[in-house]
């Protein structure tokens with residue numbers, strides 16, 4: 065299959081990322097923009113991050129001296145930005161989850177461009193259904209562990225708390241953190257691994273603790289000092305230089321990275337574009353690492369618990385076109401608009417998610433069921 069992922073919900077980029085392929089089928093990674101900043105508290109504008117990162121990617125080299133590898137040696141596809149309903153957090157997260165799930169069911173790695181940090185939540189939720197032992201490595205100035213911010217639990221300031229609720233204790237690894245309220249640090253001491261030293265030491269320690277478990281890497285660009293990344297929603301002084309971040313990034317080499325995002329790039333407050341340039345380099349480094357060696361296994365496990373009650377709606381997506389079907393999951397799934405020859409039994413259906421989410425593939429590679437409770 066060639067063409068954009070989710071043509072109904074993603075828009076082709078005006079300027080695709082440097083060296084991206086036009087051949088979707090052979091791509092190992094898919095870039096997907098999530099231009100959402102609906103919960104940004106200080107300075108909105110990260111909705112313009114994905115377009116800005118793509119635009120400045122022209123100015124960086126395809127070859128990376130850090131990875132000794134070039135984007136021209138790998139296959140990745142830039143699917144453009146998801147079309148998100150302005151101001152609607154729940155519906156936007158739902159669409160982001162679907163977009164990431166669509167990438168995963170194609171056996172490809174997602175690379176998400178934020179957007180505010182909340183976009184990480186649906187991405188991790190989709191991956192967690194594929195990888196029950198998933199860990200998250202967070203580069204950030206902020207702990208993002210508030211149970212709610214301004215009365216809102218679905219907030220960029222609460223995203224890591226949401227992820228902790230999903231993954232449980234000891235799965236969240238935090239580096240670069242230098243800001244948060246006291247409760248967040250008390251929470252971190254008990255429930256996450258929050259490394260307070262240099263980025264380099266933090267990533268090294270996190271790498272040892274994560275081991276061979278699959279890990280999603282999320283980079284809030286504000287992890288570096290505002291001198292190096294002024295274009296971000298909540299700049300936090302006292303951070304490391306961009307060189308330190310790139311050095312720490314090279315330490316990720318031994319890890320089994322299964323997804324990546326870079327978030328909180330808000331180009332409007334950075335006339336120099338250095339924030340977007342740094343993000344573009346991070347995306348290049350991520351792509352070069354995600355395509356190294358191993359590939360994404362197909363979904364393996366079945367979790368039907370949220371779907372066993374009768375009367376659930378099942379969204380059925382065939383050949384990346386959405387259609388709607390309704391079926392009680394206790395019965396064999398009744399697939400509407402299934403192409404002739406596709407399995408109509410539940411035996412090959414994998415549940416990847418719950419409320420926003422997805423039932424996995426029936427016949428790879430182009431079949432995806434999406435469900436909502």
Ligand SMILES: [Mn+2]
Pocket residue numbers: 204205206284286287298328
């Ligand atoms: Mn942050």
